[in-house]
Structure formats: C-alpha cells, structure tokens
Amino acid sequence: MVIKLSGGKLYDPAHKIDGQVTDLYIVDDKISKTAPANKKIDHSYAIDDCIVMAGAIDMHTHIGGGKVNIARTMMLEDQHAHPDARSGKFRSGNGHIVPSTFSTGYRYAEMGYTACFEPAVLPVNARQAHMEMADTPMIDKGGYVLLGNDDFLLRMIQQGASQTAVNDYVAWLLDATQCIGVKVVNPGGIHAFKYNQRRLDVDEISPSGVTPRKILTVLSKAVHDLGIPHPLHVHASNLGIPGNFESTLSTMTAAEGLPIHLTHIQFHSYGTEGDHKFSSAACQIAEAINNQPNITADVGQIMFGQTITASGDTMMQYFGHEHANPKKWTIMDIECEAGCGVIPFKYRDKSFVNALQWAIGLEIFIQVNDPWRVLLTTDHPNGAPFTSYPHLIKLLMNRSFRNDVLSAIHPEAQQISNLASMEREYSLYEIAIMTRAAPAKILGLTDHGHLGDGAKANITIYRKQDDIEQMFTKPIMVFKNGELVVENGKVTKTVQGITHVVKPEFDRSIEKPLKKYFDDYQTIAFNNFRISSDEMAECIGGEIQIHPCKLN
C-alpha cells in the first residue's frame, strides 16, 4: 500500500524541518520522503493548508493498573456523565476524567496521539497494567516499573550491595515486568509511610536505613549503566508541599550529573513566600533545568475543574487527603513494593493555591529555554484529563489568550505571578518538539516521533485554523502504522498498538537471592512473578517491541 500526502506543511524537529511544504509517502507502515520505485500510489491526499506532524506521544499518563480502576470506581458520576455508546465495530465505554480503556484509546487517537506511556507500573500489578493497556486500542503503549520503595532494593542498598548487583536487579525487573523505563516515586517515602512516617526529606535517613538521595544516585546510575534509553523517571520528594523546590533542587543533584527525568515538576516547584506562605519557585526550577543539561522534565500542568489524583505516593497523597473533593480518598500499601493513593480533586480558579499552581506550570513551560527538555503533560488525570492538551497548547502559543485566562483567576495569584509579563509564545515547531520529537528521543523510540525515511507511519494532519485549540482537538487525519484511523477528529478504524519494552542484559545469578527473597517473604512464587513475552501475546494481549540498550 502506497499513500501520497501532498502539499502539507511539515513540522519535523528531529530533522529540523519547520513548516516546509513537502510531499510525504506512506509505504506500508513506514514513511518515505520519495515515491517508491515501481509501485503505484493507491491513495493520494491533497493536504494543502494542512499541518503535518508525527503522531504525538504522551510520555506520562496514568492509563493502566489498579489505581486507575480504583479511580474509575470512585468517579462513578463522571463516568456516567460521559457515555460512549457502542457504534458499529467500536466498543462502548465512558468517563472523561478516567475513561474506560476503549474510550481512552479512541480519545487519544482523535487528538492525534499514537503512543502513551503508563508511568507507575507496580511490579506485582504489571500484568493488570498491561492488560488494561492491551484493551486500550489505537495507540502504542509502554510502562515504567516502580522501584525505590521496594524492600528488596532498599535492603540491597542498606546492606551495601554493589552497583553491579543493583544493575542486575533493575534489569531483571524490567524483563520480568515488560517495561521500558524505571520510575521512582518519593524515593523511600512510600516505604517510610508504612512505618507511619509522614514526611521524608532528600537527605533524611528513612526507616529503611538509607536516604532518598542514595536511592536516586544508585538508581540513576543503574539506568545509565544498563544503557536504558529513558533516564530514571523521578517523582521527587515532598510533592505538593510549600517550599518543596529546595528538595527538588536536591533531587536534581542526587543524579550526580547523570541523566534524570523529573516528572510533573509543577507539583515540585513551590516556595513559601508571601502572606499565604505559598509561592512560585518556577524561576529557580527553570533556571536549574536550564543550567543542568542532564535534566529533562515534564510539567504536569493543572487545569481548572474536577479531576482525580492517582499516585504511588501514599505519603503525600495521605497528606493531601483533607483537600479531597468530593470528600473521599483511598490509600493502599502494596506488596512490599510501593503503594497508591487515589483522591478526587477540584482545581478552582478562585482558589489562591490552585490558581497559583496553574500559573506555576505555565511559568515553567515558558522559562525553560529548551523545548527538548520540557515536555507537555498534565500528569493525566492528576493535573487534568489528557483531553485538555489542546487547551494547554493554546495557552502556550497564544499570549493574549493566556493573559485573558490569567485575568480571571484569584487576584492575589495574578499579582504574585510573573506570568503576565512573560512574552514567549510557543511555535508549532516547539510544540512538535515537546509532544513528538522530544518524548521519542528520551524514550529511545528511534522510529517514532519524526517524519524521516523509515519512521513508523504514525502521522497526524491538522487543518490550519486560527483557533489553535480547535486545530489540535480535531486533526483531519491520523495514520497509525500507515493506516488511516481517524478522519475529521473521529476514529474510523480500530487498530491495536504494540507495547514498547527494553531488555538490558544482566547476570542471571541475581535470580538466586531473588528466589530466596520470594520464598522467604513474598506471596507469589518466583517462577510465577515474571511475565514472559509469550504470556504478553497469548494471555495479556500486548505484543512487544524490544528497543535496544547500549551498556555503559
């Protein structure tokens, strides 16, 4: 099958193409810049006045695993308020804040997204996370396995295990859970909460006998040594606490210059100045990112309205439970690995704190100079549902729109924020970086996120519109692996994405102490814990693609 897309304006930052009108060919499931020899063109689309980008990639979105099902259960009213009736071959579903799996896949595809990554896969819950993602059609998927609060690793560090042994454990766990990256959430803090500790700072010794800094240093080195493309994905300490920017800066230094990715950094950029003892530290955080090239971040922008927060960070979720809206909250300790906290939340523009949170996120976007290192997320659903991305893009690209919204938020938040004076407006090229090229680059997806020869034909085409939010809400065409799957913002064909994984090499001798640990303490047999690739395909429903690692 050969498809020609002629006359579109390409935004392909991986190849430094910034709005150049270029014809593009889809040959089977791949992109070609030139017409293939000796093959007839099966379909040709004239897309003059259209904007062409690679399929978008959400590198941090909670779309699979037990916490999402808890959130769905707790948000019944929202589920019913947003029904998706079965239509022909499309499955039914519901929900806006935490949609059902089929609805999640359709909504992402309709916005031009072709890959999404679940950032908090608990090892013991990995099968369920993958099953939910397997039932999420249209998009490719992947997961980051949670480490850094598991008793096995904490004991290793506390007992002075070698870095090599830690590396072997990390690699073994990635293989066993079929994940593409490693995430640490409030290092040591979830574990400490099980001992009734309610706060843990970066250099404080936790009940496990180690500091969060040590956990970060060891894990960022393991990820680096193993050559895992995605740097250690870090949900830093003290989420949501006024003054937490200092521990965020400490977290950055804990990587000792090795690459780390700080996620939903908006929630970690708070100062204590002013009458309310709550202020923006976006400037300090942005400056630190600008000055440390080893650091990437995604923002976790909040949007005003109802949502639900779902996080592994039981310690800080418990801290925040008093703000639950509606008044209900769930906390779980999980299997000597981690935990989860699920709390509904309503961000209000007339609340000083919420309004300032909104401004802080935008301040970070605007003050981080390099769009390759600040990615567009709302930490779905924690800051807002993923369907708010087009609105967020408009806030970034249109200063007058941004200032209009700013003028309606809590007056003291307006005064305290520097946002009104910030002139920067993101360009389409920069949006293409932060939603396509950059996530593909930091995940190691070499054939995604760009429009070069040989790339997977994941392509999103927007009709140029004055209203950028409308434009990004409804692409006129989306191709997934070369198939036209969305037309005029509606899914027209269902496809099944694959699961991206890495499998760094490791010394199998780590299985001996692991087996003993499972025999002595765990409630699942060692041999049943690992998810094999054929189990992924046969039982879970997620065919895998392995991405290479280059051992350092």
Add this chain to the structure above:
Amino acid sequence: MQFNDVTCPHCGLLCDDLTVEVNDLSVQLKNNNHPLCKQAFEDASFNSGQIPSPLVNGSPATLQQALDAAAQLLKNSKQPLISGMIGDIQTCRDAVALTEKVGGVVDHANGSGIRINTSVMQRMGEVRTTLAEVRNRADCVVIFGAGVLENFPRLYERILTPAQSLGNDATKNKKIFLLDRLDKNEIPSIKNKGAITYFQLEAPSLDSIAHKLLEVINKPIEIFDEIDDTLQILIDLHQTILNSQYTTFIWAAGEFKSDIAEHTVQTMTQMIKQLMEKVRCVGLPLGGSRAEVTANQVATWQTGVSLPVAFMSGAPIHNPILFDGMKMLQNKEADTLVWITTYNSNDNPPETDIPTIVIGHPKMKCANDVDVFIPTGIPGIDHRGLACRTDNVATLPLKSIRTSQLASANDVISQLSQLL
C-alpha cells in the same frame, strides 16, 4: 506428570505454590491437604472417555449446533442477562464484549457481595493493604468473624504466621485477635491455631461488634456508663492497636449480616481512617473465591464502571439496584440467561424458567436441565489464563497442565458473539 507452582483459583488468596499431578485426565493436588482445596482439584478430574459433549435440550450436539442454538436464543431475547462470570480474565473480557453486543446486563453470580465493598469505595474510599504487606509488616491483626479462617484456608499459615518476616519479631509473631459473637458455634480448627486470641463476645451480631469498636475508637472511655466484659475487651484492643506499628483489620463481607453488611464495611473504613490519624492501620477485605475480583476488574476497565453493567442504551451503565442480576431473575426482568462458570461443577445457575445457556465446567450438575450446555476447559487446568487475587492488586498466571480437547470458555463466548 507433576507440575509445580500451580495457582489455585478456588479461593481469593490464589495460592500459587501447589504441586499437582496429572495422569491423563485425572488431576490430584499433592502438597496441600486442606479438604476444600483438595476437593476443588478433584472436581476437575475425568476418566478417559468421559469428556462430555455439548447438549441442546439435554441431547448431545456438536459444538456448532450448540452455538447455533445459543445464538438463536440470544437473537430472540429482548433482555438477556449474562451472569455467573466465574472465569479467568479472557473469559470475562469476552463475556463483557458479548453482553455489549447483545445489549444485555452483565453481573456476577455473587454480585451482591461485590457491591458491598464497591459501594463503600464509591462513597468514601478505603485504606487497604495486600497479602505480602500483612505477612511482613503487620504486627497486629484483627479478624472479624471466625468464618474468615474457614473460607480462606491458608490465610493463617501463609500470611498470619509466616516462618520469616521482613520486619522484626513482632511482625513474625503477630498479635492476632479474632472477634466473633459468643453464641456462634465454636469452629474446631481455630483451636489448632495457637497464635490466635479468640474473643467470643456478648453481642447480637458480628456487625454490632464492629460498630461497638468504632464507638470505642471515636469516644473517650468516660462516656460509657457501664463497662462490661465485651466493652473492656474492645477498649483493651483499641489500646493494643494504638501501641502497634501496623494493624490490619481483616474481614469478608459475606460474614456480615447481608442487609447491613454495607454499613458494617463502612464502619470498618471509618475505624481505619480514624486510627490512621495517629497510627498505621489498614484493611484487608477478603473475597474473590468465585472469581469476583477478576470479573469486576475486567468490567471496570473495559466499561469504566463496576458490576453490574447494563448496555441497553449502548453505553455502559452501573446501577446496582436496577441491574442486580439475581433480582432481575427473581423479578422476571431478564428473558434469557447466559451462565458462565468455569471452575466448579456445583456453580449451577439459579432456578429460573427462562431459556438458559450454560457455558462452563465440563461436569456441571445442571447440564441436562438447561436449554444449551457447552462444556469448556478449566482455566488453570486445561488452559492458560490469568486471575486477580483478593487484594485487587496481584494477578496470577493460571497454567495449562492437562490436554483435554475441551474448548476454552473465552473461545466459545467469542464464537457465540460472532454468530450474533
């Protein structure tokens, strides 16, 4: 042939350390002598040549004939109910898809049991833990109802009295309190469980014990006019909890009085959340012994809502009052029943006079009494599969350990869907 690390799907604990011997079509559990567990595996055994064929109105039929008959019943149906839902993940996935396709209602055989914890989760959230946390972290365990230990046979051995623990002596040698009412018949097996302090309290019900404990937790002692033995035990227990590092409340909603069980589970959650202001305290609601957790998890992620789910409007709707499967049958609100049950030959559909299709366990007792019976293999015996554990977190693999020629339930359901 002997298989190790076999998962047992016959109670919500999903113990996966079993050794099972398979000879031709006979299946025998080798390393666990609990009668409930042994019997469950024996139920899967056949003699050679006993593999049943599908039945249409009690007469042998080919699989295709049975599927055609089932499809015809569903085509004629205006309000089908898909229930049972006692199967592995893939069976439940395909059953939800079938329900959606026919615009029916899907519920679990024990839907009313699922609802108790779900409704509390919907209303106020919960504080929960998982089996390994209890095994390694808990130094104090409070069990509500002696039946918990009977219905989850290896809870005591595997979780409450571990040979080793990640914590300290207190987490290895846990303080275990069992609360129940005085007039409940003594359960002999508890006498063998030496680590348990068994309080049989003067109280009208187990529920009232929970409500009284909440009172003790919430109120200063001075407020009680008279402190009788029961109250004193609860006051002392409260003090023990406050002095412990990690207390786990264990209950099974089925142990509570059915008409007030939801209120009692809410009370459990209130107690835990109240105690959390000072100390660590968590709940471990036990259930899932008929694969309730598996069915509910699949329904929740695929439809966005918990069981029961109705698809009449095309979009999934959860309404536990309108679409309670068992009540729909009683009230004659369903006109065709598809009953799916794969693990146990005794899990018969409720008595009903509406057309009934049973897809499931090859030795189903009801096979001759229903309109269509399609025998299937047993997940974890004849087919690979996955099952969700009681704590809603762990998913365990079910192995294929026998070659039987029986189609899997999910294949049968999928084929049935394609005929509609």
